[in-house]
Amino acid sequence: MTTPALLPLSGRRIPTLSPGAASFPHHRATLRLSEKFILLLILSAFITLCFGAFFFLPDNSKHKRFDLAESTLGDSPGEEESLRDKIRVDHERALQEAKEKLRKSRDELRAEIQTEKSKVVEDLKKKKEVPKPLPPVPMPKVVGVNDGDPVEPDVKEKRDKIREMMKHAWDSYRQYGWGHNELKPLAKKGHSTNIFGNSQMGATIVDALDSLYMMGLHDEFKDGQEWIEQNLDFSVNAEVSVFEVNIRFIGGLLAAYYLSGQEVFKVKAVQLAEKLLPAFNTPTGIPWAMVNLKSGVGRNWGWASAGSSILAEFGTLHMEFVHLTYLTGNPAYYQKVMHIRKLLAKMDRPNGLYPNYLNPRTGRWGQHHTSVGGLGDSFYEYLLKAWLMSDKTDTEARKTYDDAIEAIERHLIRKSNGGLTFIGEWKNGHLERKMGHLTCFAGGMFALGADGSPDAKAGHYLQLGAEIAHTCHESYDRTVLKLGPEAFKFDSGLEAVAVRQNEKYYILRPEVIETYWYMWRFTHDPKYRQWGWEAAQAIDKYCRVSGGFSGVKDVYSSNPTYDDVQQSFFLAETLKYLYLLFSSDDLMPLESWVFNTEAHPLPVLHLANLTLPGSQAQR
Ligand code: DMJ
Numbered sequence: 001m002t003t004p005a006l007l008p009l010s011g012r013r014i015p016t017l018s019p020g021a022a023s024f025p026h027h028r029a030t031l032r033l034s035e036k037f038i039l040l041l042i043l044s045a046f047i048t049l050c051f052g053a054f055f056f057l058p059d060n061s062k063h064k065r066f067d068l069a070e071s072t073l074g075d076s077p078g079e080e081e082s083l084r085d086k087i088r089v090d091h092e093r094a095l096q097e098a099k100e101k102l103r104k105s106r107d108e109l110r111a112e113i114q115t116e117k118s119k120v121v122e123d124l125k126k127k128k129e130v131p132k133p134l135p136p137v138p139m140p141k142v143v144g145v146n147d148g149d150p151v152e153p154d155v156k157e158k159r160d161k162i163r164e165m166m167k168h169a170w171d172s173y174r175q176y177g178w179g180h181n182e183l184k185p186l187a188k189k190g191h192s193t194n195i196f197g198n199s200q201m202g203a204t205i206v207d208a209l210d211s212l213y214m215m216g217l218h219d220e221f222k223d224g225q226e227w228i229e230q231n232l233d234f235s236v237n238a239e240v241s242v243f244e245v246n247i248r249f250i251g252g253l254l255a256a257y258y259l260s261g262q263e264v265f266k267v268k269a270v271q272l273a274e275k276l277l278p279a280f281n282t283p284t285g286i287p288w289a290m291v292n293l294k295s296g297v298g299r300n301w302g303w304a305s306a307g308s309s310i311l312a313e314f315g316t317l318h319m320e321f322v323h324l325t326y327l328t329g330n331p332a333y334y335q336k337v338m339h340i341r342k343l344l345a346k347m348d349r350p351n352g353l354y355p356n357y358l359n360p361r362t363g364r365w366g367q368h369h370t371s372v373g374g375l376g377d378s379f380y381e382y383l384l385k386a387w388l389m390s391d392k393t394d395t396e397a398r399k400t401y402d403d404a405i406e407a408i409e410r411h412l413i414r415k416s417n418g419g420l421t422f423i424g425e426w427k428n429g430h431l432e433r434k435m436g437h438l439t440c441f442a443g444g445m446f447a448l449g450a451d452g453s454p455d456a457k458a459g460h461y462l463q464l465g466a467e468i469a470h471t472c473h474e475s476y477d478r479t480v481l482k483l484g485p486e487a488f489k490f491d492s493g494l495e496a497v498a499v500r501q502n503e504k505y506y507i508l509r510p511e512v513i514e515t516y517w518y519m520w521r522f523t524h525d526p527k528y529r530q531w532g533w534e535a536a537q538a539i540d541k542y543c544r545v546s547g548g549f550s551g552v553k554d555v556y557s558s559n560p561t562y563d564d565v566q567q568s569f570f571l572a573e574t575l576k577y578l579y580l581l582f583s584s585d586d587l588m589p590l591e592s593w594v595f596n597t598e599a600h601p602l603p604v605l606h607l608a609n610l611t612l613p614g615s616q617a618q619r
Contacts, residue, residue, distance in 0.1 A: 076320050089359065134270065135329045139601040141592065144260055147216060148580075148587025158533055159432060159582035163215045165549070166575045170220050172548035175205050179231060180204075183566040185548030196245075198239030199293070202227060207248050207572035209256040209265075210600055214587065215579055221260070228253075230265050233616060234272050237294040241288055242279045243313035245272065247378075248568060250320045251600035254327075258603055261302055266327055273333065285339045286360040287314050305366035308357035314340055315379030317387045318397075319596050322612065326605055330613020338615075345400070352407030353426060354379065370426040372408060373436030373487075378597040380404055381441065384449045389594040390607045392452065402454050405446075413464075416490040420474060421467035424490075433490040435471070440484070441511040441597075443468030444518030448590070462522060469519050471496060472512045474532050479555040482538040484512055498556070507551035507563060508543060510573035510599065517577045521590060532581045539574075573599035 150156050177183035180190025181203035196203055205224045212221040250269050256264035272434045278296030279287040286297030286309050300307055319335045326332035343363065344354070350368050356375040357366025368374060383401035387394050412424050412431065423439050425432040447465030450458040475496040476484040483506040485498035498504045513535055520528040542560065549570060552560040576599050580587065593601040 004458075018336075020334055046528065053462075059088070062223075064535055070176055076458070082415045101435050104483060111453055111557065126312055129170045134266065134327065137327055137329070139261070140258070140326075140605055141547075142258055142603055143592040144586055144589045146587055148214075148583030150584050154251075155529070155582050158529075158536070159579060160583060161216070162536060162575060164177060165544075166211060166215055166579070167217065167220075168544070168570065169549050169571050169575065170208060170217070172569075173208075173566065174220075174223070177204065177566075178202075179227065182568050183548050184564045185545050185566045186548045186562055187563040188547040195241040197236075197240045197290075197293075199236050199238035199240060201234075201236070201238075201249070202232060203248055204566075204568040204571060206252040206256075207568040207598065209252055210259055211571055211579070213256065213259045213575040214576065218506070225256075225260075225262060225264065228268060232268055234268075234275050234293050239292045239299075241313070242291055242298075243289070243310075243316055245276065246317050246320050247596055247598040247600075248572065250324070251596040251598050252325050252572065254320060254602060255596075255600035258334045258601070270324065273321075277332065277336070280336050282360040284343060284363040286343065286358055286359050286361065287317075287336075287340075289313055293518050300360070305357040305369075306359055308366035310375050311354055311356045311358065312374070312376050314358070315344075315383050316597055319389055319594065320380045322386070322389065322605065323602055325612050325614060329613050331612070334612050341396070341400070349407070351426075352403065353411060354404060368426075368428050369592070370408075370412065371436075371439070372412065372423045373425065373439035374441050375443060377438055380408075381445050381597055384445060385594050387452070388448070389602060389604055391604050393607045398452065405449070408562065409464075414490075416495050417493075418495045420471045420490065420496055421464070422469070422471055422490050422496075434487055435490070436476075436487045437472075437484050437506075439509055440468065440472035440475075440489070441514050443472060443515035447515075447518045448521045450522070453570075461516045465515070465519060466523070468517045469512075469531075471526070472515060476512060476531075476535060476538075480558050481506070481542045481552065481555045481560065482534055483552070483555045484509075485555050501554070502557055504554045505551060505563065506555050507571040508539070508549060508566065508567050508574055510569060510577055511582070512606075513574055513577045514599070517581045521583055521585060529581060532578055536578050549597070569598060 002512075034118065065138035090348040120319070128326035150159060172185055172188075173183045176185075176188040177190040179202050180200055181192040181196045182190070183204065190200070192198075192200070192203075205227055209221060209224050212218075212224065220324060249272055253265045253272070256262070257269065269458050270607075275293045275296075276287075276291060279291035279298045281296075281298070282288060289300045289304070289309055291298040300309055303311060321333040321337045325331060347363075347365070349355075353368075353370040353377065355365040355367065356369045356371055358364070359366060372380060380401065383397050386397035387401065390397070408423070412426055413421065414424060414431070414433070415421050416433075422435045423442060424434070425434060427434075443465045445465075446461045446468065450456075450465070453461050472484065475488045476482055478495075478497050479485065485506065486509075487500075487503040488496045488498050490496065494565055516528040516532045516535075520526065520532075537551065542552055545561075545562065548566040550562040550564055550566060553563055556559050588601055592604055595601050
């Protein structure tokens, strides 16, 4: 049996329910009609009371407003009157505005809302972009930023041709790919690769700026500057390569700042650098290869051995980061790169060589592969350049470079049967007799490091640079297009030629021309200008299309197909080195400037006269 429930309603007890009623809702039906009527009456009386109370409550807001006015205006009758007038006028205006709104069409209202919205967005953007004030630091001595006009008319003519090629590359990008990272010169539209994530950060603009400046293309430079001022924003949800962003963007912006003195480049470089810092949050402080610019989450390339970071990537930050600390007074940048150096110094090196892979979680080497080309190259370059950029005071960097090069010479550098000096790749104790186009930069590096090398070996290293330049020239000369393949062998009777189909491409790379330029500066042997001119003509003949310049898929084919990419480094490096090759030496002298691995010049910092925040001297 169910015990009947009592329903308390206005203190009145509901009669007991009939036995057998199964649940509460059904019990209502058992109430008599007269009782229902009384219930309804009470309910309606209650509702009326509630409504009445709500309507007759005093208007609190009015009181509040009046109180406030009283306290500020005082209580003189004149002031009170003027306040009343003001309220009346306000009310009338609000009424009028409401009436006008009602008279407007739906489209007009929509347009109005849209304008309001855009205004808010613009205001927010402006607020966000208020540049952080940076401490004033003395501008390092900027020498040799001049027109570098060569005296000889034929050299001048060649240089003019290079400037024209730059103009064609830039104008095409301006027309078809503006704001995108790179250009597809055949499809005539923008292009990007995974190194920039899914961002649209105008990589070509930033990479090209200093070349434009040196070539005297000032309208184009201004155009680029304007785009950067108005559009370059790093708060994007994009996973980018820390290395590529550092060498192309930070390097490019810093060089543009030093050349032009325009603050915006410095500010943007610092904003971007802050976005890269979370990449260093690993158990060892060896940065991740990639970082999401918005979230700061980092990770490594899926293809890298055992989840490793890459030597040429985490080892190619030093130059830019030292300048960032110099310009901002923030020790973090300097400390991050010095920490990497210290960690590497403590590690065992198989045969004195640095493997290309290092796990940022465990601090252990991955596969024992060593290369002066892809994955290793610019690590060695930055050791030498750290020393040069410090006005030769960073002797620790120089010593590390010398030791590394000594091991490389012993294990990786050989002469082919035909007498060509080449740099092979070390794979688990075995030398692969193959050299990459990327490795060809080493000729210039050896020449640049000759002065200051131990045991009076300057002549030896200059000679080594010349031999590498010769080998790399051979790799160009032995093709149909007179452009170098991506990789070439010295094996089974082969000398400086590519074997595999997927190594026969040329993607507008600079390394061979880079070495010609350094060799020219140190020797003034006319063959380097001659070789550079051969390469420039081949590029103009086989890579130029109406929409810019494209890479080619097979340098051994007289009828090559295009890869349809105009790489940003073509404007940053290839054309810049060619231009410098046909300029006089007083344009960007090597005593005052050090070029980063993307050919962005940074001035020598006379560190003997200043102490970087965070450096040991300061601590
Ligand atoms: C450039 O982005 C840099 O030179 C980098 O160090 C390696 N290679 C490309 C161009 O080939």
